[in-house]
Amino acid sequence: MDRIAIIGGARLQGEIPISGAKNSAIKLMAASLLTDEPLRLTNMPRLADTRFLGKLLRRLGTEVVESDGPDGAETLLTTPEIISGFAPYDLVRQMRASFNVLGPLLARNGQAKVSLPGGCTIGARPVDLHLKALEALGAKIDLHEGYVYAQAPRGLKGAVIDFPFNSVGATEHAMLAAVLAQGDTVLENAAAEPELADLADCLNAMGAKVTGAGTRTIHIKGVGRLSGATHSVIPDRIETGTYAVAAAMAGGEVRLTRTRTDFIQALLDKMVEAGVEVIPHNDGLTIKRNGGRLQAVEVTTDPYPGFATDLQAQFMALMTLADGESVFRETIFENRFMHAPELGRLGADISVHGGEARVKGVASLEGAQVMATDLRASVSLVIAGLAAGGETIVNRVYHLDRGFERLEEKLGACGAQVRRLKGDGDEEVE
Structure with a gap:
């Protein structure tokens, strides 16, 4: 199993281009099942998660062709017909979003048999809201032996669906189903993340009629069929925030390009409060930190546009070196402080009580062996390693490969001493 080794202490200087959003790309790929015409996605990230979903889509009948276009990586998805409505456990378990x-x-097909995705290390994340939304649209749902058996032989019907809380996955799922339903659908208390608006833009380019995506109320007027389209994936806001925090952690000056600041304004506000210089520009932002100790701040995760739970671990790593005590309140997922004891191995002073973590800033961190527990936690350990004395080795980095494209290359281009170790030995991957 691969590992990442970091020699801390190098200040970062340079430019990092941001990839397309993982959390948007995988839902856009699923949208290709809604039409028999080609869907071309540009600005696509090349990640373990997109490979997993591509493998599943091929099983269902989609031809998936990856290429490099003038604006970066592209994926062309064509599903002339659904050759199988069966999504098995051994594929779905690899990535919940599948x-x-x-x-x-x-x-499109009127029936499906899809495995339940199983557990998750950062919380239960049940799919009951997904299933209730599909039932509201007229689907008959049965659960047997870990599989969802769904039928709608006469097609789906528009409905009013009022979510009990802002669920990104359930909102996306309902939208993907309702665009071909007969009649009008209204999604109330919907999630408002940028990825929802990106999905709606793609579906509308395919001929759907979706309005209000990115707000708490989404209106969908069902259409009889969708056509092909070309759509550019939005920049990855979590990758943007991660590299912004990494630059602040290591010090120096890093320009993040091909991205948007409005997607991560809640994070940037906290970074400025902590003493980091943030300079927005036309295609991204520059992060500068050239001396002076950071100041502790309080953070509460919230649905968008609040502070993203997917940036909590990264920001906690930054606050381990702040002056004073920072408080983190996690309101989205339980069990999302598993990175805290691993940061403690580097010398951080963190105490966790339920959904709250208190971080007392220390003078310095020291490199050590640490273990990645999930995607965002794994990159928080890399970030901490950038400022820790000596060498930090992050184990189980397959988590990283699910969500960060060419991480070692991007950090290394700015002067970080980061390398990948193959398996359990010390041999580097070329």
Whole structure:
């Protein structure tokens, strides 16, 4: 199993281009099941998660062709017909978001058998809201032996769906199904993340009629069929925030390009409060930190546009070196402080009580062996390693490969001493 080794202490100087958003790309790929015409996605990230979903889509009948276009990586997805409505456990378990093929299969094919995605290390993340939304649209849902059996032989029907809380996955899933439903659908208390608006833009380019995406109320007027389209994936706001924090942690000056500041304004506000210089520009932002100790701040995760839970671990790593005590309140997922004891191995002073973590800033961190527990936690350990004395080795970095494209290359281009170690030995991967 690969590992990442970091020699801390190098200040960062340079430019990092931001990739397309993972959390948007995988839902856009699922949208290709809704039409028999080609869907071309540009600005695509090349990640373990997109490879997993591509493998599942091929099983269902999609031809997936990856290439390099004038604006970066592209993926062309064409599904002339659904050759199988069966999504098995051994594929769905590799990535929870692959469960979202259920809605498109049901909308276009009238039936599907999809594995439940299973547990998650950062919390239960049940799919009951997904299933209730599909039932509201007229689907008959049965659960047997870990599989969802869904049927809508006469097609889905528009409905009013009022979510009990802002669920990104359930909102996306309902949208993917409702675009081909008969009549009008209204999604109330919907999630408002930028990825929802990106999905709606793509679906509308395919001929759907979706309005209000990015707000708490989404209106969908069902259409009889969708066509092909070309759509550019939005920049990855979590990758943007991660590299912004990394630059602040290591010190120096890093320009982040091909991205948007409005997607991570809550994070940037906290970084400025902590003493980091943030300079917005036309295609991104510059992060500068050239001396002076950071100041402790309080953070509460919230649905967008609040402070993203997917940036909590990274920012906690930054606050380990701040002056004073920082307080983190996690309101989205339980069990999302598993990085805290690993940061403690580097010398951080963190105490966790339920959904709250208190971080007392220390003078310095020291490199050590640490273990990645999930995607965002793994990159927080890399960030901490950038400022720790000596060498930090992050184990189980397959988590990283799910969400960060060419991480070692991007940090290394700015002067970080980061390398990948192959397996359990010390041999580097070329």
